[in-house]
Amino acid sequence: MFDHILSVKVEHLAAGLQAPNWATNRIHLSITLENQIVLENELVLREPVMRAHSLVEACLDLAHSLPVQNHIVEVTLSFSLTRPPAARQLTFFDRQPVPQEHLRQVLEDLISRHGEEHFYRVVLTDEHHRLPERRFRVDKAKGR
Secondary structure (H helix, E strand, O other): OHHHHHHHHHHHHHHHHHOOOOEEEEEEEEEEEOOOOEEEEEEEEEEEEOOHHHHHHHHHHHHHOOOOOOOEEEEEEEEEOOEOOOOOOOOOOOOOOOOHHHHHHHHHHHHHHHOHHHOEEEEEOOOOOOOHHHOEEEEEOOOO
């Protein structure tokens, strides 16, 4: 029963974060028991989170880590260190290895379509030269 109530409350708070496009880094949970003992726990997240599902899981983990041995009379939940999330793409542009023969074939197709004067090949000449522009040379790419 407690898990369900906490989940609903977290989803409500998460909706409040999503409207202005904010994410949180810190979750603080405080539970007051019937015998006036206050149990507290805090979680600082590595990255800001705004998804309701992730916040519910984190809050339930916090609640389950507290030694509740009496009836609960009050629950305080707060999110802090809120800020707009940083936009980034994790794996969309990962490079997959491409066989060299395939690349040569693509180059040949492009040269035959557009002419040799538009394509160049970078050739490593001195990998350890102190001037970066002397570490390579640019040659015209040639088809077979």
